[in-house]
Amino acid sequence: MMTSLLKTEWLKLKKYWAFWLMTGIVALTYPGINYMMYTEAYKNNLNDKTMGPILRMIPNPFTFPDVWHTVSFISSFFLFLPAIVVIMFITNEYSYKTHRQNVIDGWSRNQFLLAKMIDVFIMSLVVTILYVIVAFILGNVNRGTKEVNVFSNTRYIGLFFLLNFSQLSIAFLIAFLVRKAFIALGLFVFYFFPLEPLLVALGRERANDAGRYLPLEISDRMIPIPRMFIAGDKEWESLVSQSNLHIVYSIILTTVIWTICFWVNKKRNL
Amino acid sequence: MSLYNQNCTSNAASLPSFQINPMSSVLTLNGITKFYGSIRALNNVSFEVPQGSVFGILGPNGSGKTTLLSIVLDVLKANNGSFLWFGQPGSPEQRRKIGSLLETPNFYHYLSAVDNLKITNSISGRGNDADIDRILKKVKLYERRKSRFKSYSLGMKQRLAIAAALLGSPKVLVLDEPTNGLDPVGIAEIRELIVELRNSGHTIIMASHLLDEVEKVCTHAAILKTGELVTIGQVEEILMDEDVVEISAADLNALETVLKQLGGTVNIVGNTVQLILPKGTARLEDINSFCFNKGIVLNHLLLKKKRLEARFFELTN
Numbered sequence: 001m002m003t004s005l006l007k008t009e010w011l012k013l014k015k016y017w018a019f020w021l022m023t024g025i026v027a028l029t030y031p032g033i034n035y036m037m038y039t040e041a042y043k044n045n046l047n048d049k050t051m052g053p054i055l056r057m058i059p060n061p062f063t064f065p066d067v068w069h070t071v072s073f074i075s076s077f078f079l080f081l082p083a084i085v086v087i088m089f090i091t092n093e094y095s096y097k098t099h100r101q102n103v104i105d106g107w108s109r110n111q112f113l114l115a116k117m118i119d120v121f122i123m124s125l126v127v128t129i130l131y132v133i134v135a136f137i138l139g140n141v142n143r144g145t146k147e148v149n150v151f152s153n154t155r156y157i158g159l160f161f162l163l164n165f166s167q168l169s170i171a172f173l174i175a176f177l178v179r180k181a182f183i184a185l186g187l188f189v190f191y192f193f194p195l196e197p198l199l200v201a202l203g204r205e206r207a208n209d210a211g212r213y214l215p216l217e218i219s220d221r222m223i224p225i226p227r228m229f230i231a232g233d234k235e236w237e238s239l240v241s242q243s244n245l246h247i248v249y250s251i252i253l254t255t256v257i258w259t260i261c262f263w264v265n266k267k268r269n270l
Numbered sequence: 271m272s273l274y275n276q277n278c279t280s281n282a283a284s285l286p287s288f289q290i291n292p293m294s295s296v297l298t299l300n301g302i303t304k305f306y307g308s309i310r311a312l313n314n315v316s317f318e319v320p321q322g323s324v325f326g327i328l329g330p331n332g333s334g335k336t337t338l339l340s341i342v343l344d345v346l347k348a349n350n351g352s353f354l355w356f357g358q359p360g361s362p363e364q365r366r367k368i369g370s371l372l373e374t375p376n377f378y379h380y381l382s383a384v385d386n387l388k389i390t391n392s393i394s395g396r397g398n399d400a401d402i403d404r405i406l407k408k409v410k411l412y413e414r415r416k417s418r419f420k421s422y423s424l425g426m427k428q429r430l431a432i433a434a435a436l437l438g439s440p441k442v443l444v445l446d447e448p449t450n451g452l453d454p455v456g457i458a459e460i461r462e463l464i465v466e467l468r469n470s471g472h473t474i475i476m477a478s479h480l481l482d483e484v485e486k487v488c489t490h491a492a493i494l495k496t497g498e499l500v501t502i503g504q505v506e507e508i509l510m511d512e513d514v515v516e517i518s519a520a521d522l523n524a525l526e527t528v529l530k531q532l533g534g535t536v537n538i539v540g541n542t543v544q545l546i547l548p549k550g551t552a553r554l555e556d557i558n559s560f561c562f563n564k565g566i567v568l569n570h571l572l573l574k575k576k577r578l579e580a581r582f583f584e585l586t587n
Contacts, residue, residue, distance in 0.1 A: 004392065008389060017380065096377065096379055097376040103362075
């Protein structure tokens with residue numbers, strides 16, 4: 001059954017130029033933004049009179065094993081790009097009314113949604129693969145003579161995938177409930193930035209950091225700010241321990257999101 | 271009680287209790303009721319669609335035709351009642367065996383006719399690449415098979431929807447307003463196609479408000495009015511709810527006087543006298559000999575069928 005769902009989804013996407021355009025934009029943005037951060041924020045500052053001595057004191061965040069963490073953190077800011085692709089491929093079904101036709105032609109309602117869940121999974125996988133390629137290349141470019149374990153920090157590959165799947169599922173939920181492309185895009189992008197960051201900041205200042213339980217922040221905190229920005233070991237350990245807790249929260253949130261989707265899809269008129 | 275030829279009133283309580291025999295029916299509806307908020311779109315609708323029939327579902331706009339078809343195709347959920355396809359509760363497996371066109375042609379706008387039909391094939395398992403070409407030739411879209419759906423005219427979109435329903439030659443077809451958007455030639459072609467399918471043993475369930483279309487191709491019909499089943503039966507029987515005999519002779523006034531002795535209603539309409547008798551009671555030989563015995567020689571004697579249009583207005587107004 002999964003193969004059949006995958007085959008059908010592939011038939012829908014393979015000649016959809018907007019999908020390839022957006023995927024192309026994602027494929028260019030991720031290496032681009034990471035390279036920019038590497039050159040502008042790190043490499044070019046190494047010889048800066050003020051920043052240079054500080055940067056030279058800390059391990060290079062763009063070499064192994066830290067590069068897995070750094071690149072995943074930077075890339076997570078640009079997740080709204082694959083989210084646009086996810087929103088497009090679900091709202092298309094509603095604007096073309098093909099969500100009905102797929103069921104009329106013989107899918108169950110659950111199969112239709114499962115096919116969409118596979119799309120979100122694959123999109124998360126594609127973005128993760130892109131991140132792995134970017135991190136691997138940057139890590140190798142900066143690899144010195146010192147022997148390092150290339151794969152020692154690769155837990156961030158898993159975390160980045162989970163972050164993708166969790167946040168793209170939120171984008172999917174909005175699009176699935178709203179059904180209209182522009183409204184869904186507007187809502188998601190507005191929530192992604194500036195609404196949730198604002199609420200998180202407010203929560204941090206006034207509500208005992210309650211913003212950490214907001215939908216995107218839950219998974220964002222799986223990948224803490226890179227080690228180079230953290231002064232003390234104690235603070236770093238606290239962030240890592242929070243990250244472990246947020247892995248569980250993210251899994252719970254993503255499960256809840258898909259449970260809502262399947263429940264609503266079963267009950268509502270198509 | 272026979273299932274067919276039941277004249278129903280709009281009062282749900284007086285609907286006849288049908289003897290349902292799901293095994294011989296392609297589709298069996300049992301007390302289907304549907305609400306949109308406080309609006310009752312369907313009220314306790316029950317009927318059967320016999321195998322091999324061309325079953326027309328008629329009704330004015332908003333009578334519940336599309337709602338009814340949407341329920342049996344699992345697009346809408348009924349508030350009450352149940353339905354059986356081939357004697358079994360509806361399921362995706364059964365829908366794969368049914369070619370359906372519901373309301374509007376629903377396709378991926380950025381894909382061509384061929385690519386859209388490949389998706390239909392991938393989901394339903396009906397047809398193959400050769401069948402896609404064959405069916406596109408049949409609906410006269412083959413020359414434009416590689417053009418994107420969004421570049422099609424309304425008629426072409428409708429033809430593609432019919433092609434999708436016909437893919438793999440399913441034994442049962444559900445067609446909601448199949449001639450929507452088609453030009454007169456297209457309408458005639460679809461009518462011929464439906465007759466051809468009927469003759470080759472397909473069962474076709476067709477919703478339409480085009481009465482002429484239904485009268486020409488359907489074997490059975492159900493008429494809905496604001497969600498109520500008003501009548502159901504063979505089209506011939508629905509049309510002939512009473513016998514209308516058209517009679518003419520040299521002296522129409524004398525003929526009228528004689529015919530009044532037979533009972534029924536007698537009216538002079540143009541150059542003929544119209545005799546209306548209870549359904550099934552008009553015997554043309556008896557009328558002819560009765561008039562002859564009374565000294566009137568008839569020059570015209572015809573048992574007329576009522577047009578579906580007239581019957582439809584009677585039932586839905």
